[in-house]
Amino acid sequence: MTLRNTPERYGSISIGLHWLMLVILIAVYACINLTDLYPKGSEPREALKTWHFMLGLTVLLLVALRLVNRLAGGSPVVSPPLPLWQRRLASAIHFALYALMLAMPILGWLSLSAAGKPVPFFGVQLPALLAENKDLAEQLKEVHETIGTVGYFLIGAHALAALFHHYVTRDNTLLRMLPGKA
Numbered sequence: 001m002t003l004r005n006t007p008e009r010y011g012s013i014s015i016g017l018h019w020l021m022l023v024i025l026i027a028v029y030a031c032i033n034l035t036d037l038y039p040k041g042s043e044p045r046e047a048l049k050t051w052h053f054m055l056g057l058t059v060l061l062l063v064a065l066r067l068v069n070r071l072a073g074g075s076p077v078v079s080p081p082l083p084l085w086q087r088r089l090a091s092a093i094h095f096a097l098y099a100l101m102l103a104m105p106i107l108g109w110l111s112l113s114a115a116g117k118p119v120p121f122f123g124v125q126l127p128a129l130l131a132e133n134k135d136l137a138e139q140l141k142e143v144h145e146t147i148g149t150v151g152y153f154l155i156g157a158h159a160l161a162a163l164f165h166h167y168v169t170r171d172n173t174l175l176r177m178l179p180g181k182a
Contacts, residue, residue, distance in 0.1 A: 001181070005073035009176045014073060017066050018177055021101070024062065025155065028055045029148075050120055053108060057121050060105035063098065076176045078165075093158055100151050104144065111140035 004011040010018070031052035038045035082090070112119045113128035114137035120126075130136065165173035 001179075005076055007076055009076050009172075011073065012179075013069055014066075015177055015179050017062060017069060019179070021059065021062050021066065024055055024058055025101075025151075028052055028059065029152075031055065032148075053112065053119065054121055056105045056108050057119075057126070059101055063101040066101075067098065078176075079172050082171070082173075090161070093154065093161070096154050097158060100147065100154055104147060104151065107140055107144040107147065111137055111144055113137075114140055 001009075001015075002011045003013050005014055031048045035045045035048045035052075038048070109119055109126065110129050113130040114133045116128075116132035116134075116137075118125050119128065162174045162177075165171050166175070
């Protein structure tokens, strides 16, 4: 497998970033959902929230790398070619996923900033992006949570589409992104 994308399949950089992003997104969602198992203010709950913040900001770094890689590398062709409506739908879902991966960490950072809370990132405290404003913090948090819920559906739709292409239409959509040999 090559590092760079080819006309037939994604390269190891694209594949690695894709699957690493999935693992981190699972961890981000798991951390915030597992907080409900612990009482407010408890050490495990606060640790899970901190990991949620740090992993969320990691998503922001990784999506920047993915965008640069995607723009520089292009996409392999789907064989057999997809109908126009499927290409357009795939583009819309990919756009929405990238928007999600960019907006969510930024909204989280803005929300913490407006709440006057620290923004931890693996031993470093990031600067506040906004002055403290509790009302704004609450609004940003609600938007963040709503978009997070939409994220479940976008990620699920993306995964189901890949499985549909693999098992129903039997094209190479999924195979282009799997590690190993084609």
